[in-house]
Amino acid sequence: MAFVTFCGLRTGDLRLIARTVLSKIFLENLHLHACEVLKGRRAVVLTTLPRLMVEGFLKEYLEVGEVVGAELQVVKGCYFTGVISWPDKQRALRDMVKAGAAIVNLSNVHHHQLSAKEIYVVREEESRSESSKMPRNKYPKPLVFHDGRLAFLPTPCEMMAFFMWIPVAIPLAVFRIAMGIVFPYKISIFIAAITGI
Structure with missing residues (x-):
């Protein structure tokens, strides 16, 4: 699956996607206790996911x-082959000794018992429960989705506002496209600015 997903993708594109879109997905599934344990510590995270996919989120949030x-x-130097190589686990374990704490799932506790001073075990059934997920108001930083707008949970009021905007949005989009086609570039930029682009 990784080969199909990453083969031919530019490195910069993956960093951009990981930093914007994947951060939203990771935040929505962030374990509350794990976040509290990591807060204020120098932590080393060992993951089975490709490092580039999670590094931006973990370092930023x-x-x-x-x-x-x-x-x-x-x-x-700039295109992924789709092939994954696994890191040196001994080096990772030495880094965890320096970090002092490990957050692991129940299946890989034994790998970390000798390498970390503190071990926090996250059970699978506990990590899937809604009560263990971090609520939006406790996120370490506000969630800004990839298009630059604040992502929100669609409540009935917000969805009603969204559907009420559609009759205005469609003619406005058609008008903006028509102005971009009909007028020269310098004038169409001015018209676009007036209409909110």
């Missing part, structure tokens, strides 16, 4: 020190 995970191989 949870302020971890280092992320160790699978590496995506690159060709010509």
Whole structure:
């Protein structure tokens, strides 16, 4: 699956996607206790996901020190091949000793018992319950979705406002497109600015 997903993708594109879109997904599934444990510590996170996918989120939102995970191989310095190489787990475990704490799931506790001073076990059934997920008002930073607007949970009031905007939005979009086609570039930029672009 990783080959199909990443083959031929530019490295900059993945960093952009990981930083914007994946941050939203990770925040919505963030375990409350894990976030409290990581807060204010130099942490090293060992993950089975490709490092580039989670590193931006972990460093920006949870302020971890280092992320160790699978590496995506690159060709010509800027394109992913789709092949994943796994990191040196011994180095990761040595880094965890320096960090002092490990957050693990029940299946891989034994890997970390000798390497971390504190071990926090997150059980699978506990991590899936809604009560263990971090509520939006406790996010470490506000969630800004990839298009630059604040992402919101669609409540009935917000959805009503959205559907009431559609009759205005469609003619406005058609007008903006028509002005871009009919007028020269310099004039169409001015008209676009007036109509809110």
